[in-house]
Amino acid sequence: MLLNKKLFTGLDQGVHLSAGGEAPMLNSHRDAFEQFMHDKAQGERARQLIADTMQATREQCASLLSVSASDITFVSSASEGINIVAYGLDWQPGDNVVIADVEFGSGVFPWTLLKEKGVDVKIVRHKNWQISLDDIEAHIDERTKVVLMSHVSMFTGQRLPLKELAETVHRKGAALVLDATHAVGVVPVDAYHADVVVSSCYKWLLATHGTAIFYWNRKTLPELKPPFLGWNSAAASGGWKDPLNITLHNDANQFLPGNPSYLSIYILNNALKHLLPLGRDVVEQHALNLTGKLHEGLSQLDLNTLGLSLMTAEAAESRAGNICVMSERVDEISAQLRQRGILVWGTYGGDSRLRISAHVYNDHNDINACLEAFANLQ
Ligand SMILES: Cc1ncc(COP(=O)(O)O)c(C=O)c1O
Structure with a gap:
């Protein structure tokens, strides 16, 4: 991670992958x-x-x-x-x-x-x-x-x-x-x-x-x-x-x-x-690494049987911090992820899609936890 989770309020409550909706606030x-x-x-x-x-x-x-x-x-x-x-x-x-x-x-x-x-x-x-x-x-x-x-x-x-x-x-x-x-x-x-x-x-x-x-x-x-x-x-x-x-x-x-x-x-x-001070390119590369790993991991899962499909393209230049997944079961799936402590954005807005966002306070462990939760979806 580029900014320690301890610098933020609320990041000890789960794996926060929701910056595209609401980011947590810095303690300072x-x-x-x-x-x-x-x-x-x-x-x-x-x-x-x-x-x-x-x-x-x-x-x-x-x-x-x-x-x-x-x-x-x-x-x-x-x-x-x-x-x-x-x-x-x-x-x-x-x-x-x-x-x-x-x-x-x-x-x-x-x-x-x-x-x-x-x-x-x-x-x-x-x-x-x-x-x-x-x-x-x-x-x-x-x-x-x-x-x-x-x-x-x-x-x-x-x-x-x-x-x-x-x-x-x-x-x-x-x-x-x-x-x-x-x-x-x-x-x-x-x-x-x-x-x-x-x-x-x-x-x-x-x-x-x-x-x-x-x-x-x-x-x-x-x-x-x-x-x-x-x-x-x-x-x-x-x-x-x-x-x-x-x-x-x-x-x-x-x-x-x-x-x-x-x-x-x-x-x-x-x-x-x-x-x-982090630098725009460093922040970008960090987000691309995490969303790249997420994209790759999700592509390897059998998303179709869960009624899910990836919307975001794989190419790094065509994405940023959001990986989006189409689903007719958004409410159900985000609830299952929430139960495992994974906070993604889906229900609010009623768009039939889940958005998983990676930012400066996220790390590879967060992505692994998210992928594991996806692999265990019912
Ligand atoms: C693309 C985009 N623009 C703007 C906003 C929010 O705009 P505002 O600052 O007017 O609340 C959002 C919020 O989700 C957004 O996704």
């Missing part, structure tokens, strides 16, 4: 909470202390995503980030958005609200649970404004090649909105390839709810405008003398109308102090 988040309480009590100075931590966290995220800190801000959820794009672009009747059939709900639902503006949603269908770049390209036409894809699928575990995906989308003149929730924190993400990147922080980033990363590529998508404004969107304003004189921040903070969830930003800051 308690210190981050204490720090926030301390800073918040400093009267007016509190705002500067809090702003400093927010800026430091933007810089950590920028380093993780290989982009500039000014292109990053924090929204309340990945879902909010996607809605910012849906409401921040100028849509015309006949425009369309391209998504995948295996996309997470928040990558699908926001675009349906654009129907009244005459915007169509085109759906790329998976083949054998894989989405191909050729099929994505075939769905893009001259009226495609946005292609939304998950970098790593929450449903199938497939990882799309980001650079090639971005080239495919840009070649056709569309913008790439990337949901990197299942990628950031476990595999390297060079966000600059995309036009917008969103990521939740409570899974692979080891932080918590209330803060998601929003990356805006100002150079490639300058036409994205903040759909809602507040005091915090402005770098300067005319005040009572000239209330309508507003100068927006010229960076991603213009998408932040009010105070974000500073407490969860402090927690993200602490999580990144643990993740960043």
